[in-house]
Amino acid sequence: MTATALHSAVPTTADVTEAAVTIRPYVRRTPLLDAQVDGRRLLLKLEHLQRSGSFKLRGALNAMLTRPRVAHVVTASGGNHGLGVATAASILGLPATVFVPNTVPAGKARRIEATGARLVRHGATYAEAAAAATEAADRPGHCYLHAYDDPAVIAGQGTVAAEVVADVPEVDAIAVSVGGGGLAAGTALAIGPRATVAVEPYDCQCLADALTAGRPVDCQVNSAAASALGATRIGELPFAILQQRPADSVLVTDAELLAARDLLWEHFRIAAEPAAAVPFAAWLAGRVSGRLPCVVICGANTDWTPTHT
Template structure:
């Protein structure tokens, strides 16, 4: 079981290498004709992890995992499989620590992310149609070479690193009633929901997944890890075919509900965030706003609502 002290320790460990990202208060926005309107629109506070080093929150978990490795293990290098953002986070950790790195990507990774990773000058391999297949290749490479494998979500140190967002956010805006968090494999929501509930037990937590990759939605319905037969979403950073028992357990204990949004709804939300707020984000980072715009958070007053804007991108432009 991850304890509050684990998140505090992770924060101390990674803070020299991370940014304290700002919170952007936008009140109760007018989304325009035909979109969720009126008194039920919550008061919104955006945690801008799109401004984090490497472009997303993933840098936190990757750095915490890398710093928790024994030095002799770390010196052999880091390897992972990623939809893009975790790869950039692991590259950042490797650069800070001065060790080799190799990133495996599935072929459905958006081309701009592949180009960004390759431009960084590290060893990048495209393997498999989806993340799960790239992940098998990454683990095999770790076994063959002795490089340290860093899982993007099913690792307590990664989860503790991602959960440091909750510590920051609830210092910056202590009176939040609801947190809205995009869900892929579940590392972000596992960490943030667990830490937030320890600090503020009554806070409501809502996860948001793509309709084309309802991995945790289906797993929580059955209270077990469910492997989807296929995924079908352009939000590839939210699209593993399955999560893990660790994440399903933490999410089941700490998250009130998981809701689904379509790719078009995320795309519209990303466009609104660019036009109205000047925020350049990827589809996954617009998932939470899409859920608000479509009035999917649940019944009743959501109160002061924090949305984690998890990654930069140009999907709204």
């Protein structure tokens, strides 16, 4: 399927509902923790407990299961999407090649290779790895699976928020991390009138920059969370969805997100990667509104030690 064909199909709420049915035999319905921090109540969606260690498995499976079977799947990733694709390919008995930037964390690279997928390091950024992966996929029987600018991937990611709403209908805001925008867009599709809070680090703010410009634009990528949130430009499809269903765009500093990561460990023994702590950082700083908000802890694929011991 061509990029033009993909971009012509903006996913809908019904697509999220269908994706939940499609992927149900293969994914975990991750727990929802009703928690308090300093007397403030919030829900934590523990998506870091998903198979492959992040929500990315959902979108990868939905895309592979809803399209004609191919001989080989190719993708590019900062790590988590690559691991989701590699895990999905292993589940479905497909060979996969994952292109990653040279800066990929060792833990993510090791886990991708452990699935049996071929790992190719290329370039300094996600964009450079994606260009090489797209070229490699341009051969018979191969298919390139985009990390976020793909309707089936977005619909699959939306199943995270759909589970939250099904479990606790009174939730009124869901905060998620933003890289290329697939999770935020899927969340906006899934939660009806509730607020989507799209959180980024100051030095990886492709959605915030796009909203200012009125269109996707290239942005700076330089954050402790860049290995997972390192897209240099918001996806065309996610941006279109987030214009139709506006999200609250929120920014956090690296110091805030690293402190939030450490607090997740101290309070709950949740070993989250920096990118997964981004929405929790926004909540801690009072930038997530709602009487009963939910923060999605979206991934745990890194080897880390707390900032403070």
